[in-house]
Amino acid sequence: MTTPLTLTSGRRPDGTVCLTVAGEIDMSNAGSLAEALDAHAGPVVVDLTGVEYLDSAGLSVLFAHADRLQLLVTPLLEPVLTVSGLTDLATVHALGPDHRPSPPRPCP
Template sequence: MTTPLTLTPGTNPDGTHHLAVTGEIDMSNISSLADALDTTSGPLVLDLTAVDYLDSAGLSVLFAHADRLQLIATPLLAPVLTISGLADLTTVHGLDSGLPPTY
């Protein structure tokens, strides 16, 4: 069974390509995201604010394009983006919840 995933392409006012992703990114639907990233050239802003889940298959595709991506994410994805090291390879906006860390 394929997990629902919606990809909405666009262009920012400065001409940079933009791709909004909605749903869960997992092994069942990663080919759709991979195809969209492969067919978009140049810098790309990838909006993950409506993504509820990101597995290792999704991470591997993002790693393959990290040199040209800027990510927009929510604190929900912060652990996976940070622990995987992806946040160190590309710019990620929106990970800070504005709250002090809890220990």
């Protein structure tokens, strides 16, 4: 059974592709995330603020695209990305305690 995952693609005012992800990312749906990222060349802002769970399959997808990603995350995901080493490869913007993102802003 596939875990619910919502992927919404758009563009920021500067033309950068923005992918908003909500739900849980696991081995049952990580392929959908990979397909969404593969569909866009160049830099992609990935808004993970709606993600409640991320397993190693999801991390693998993010690692495969790390050199072109800017990730927006909540305090829930930040330690996972740090321990995995993804923060060393991708640009990660964590939400602060007041829930306001550091630049760039979440996807429209």
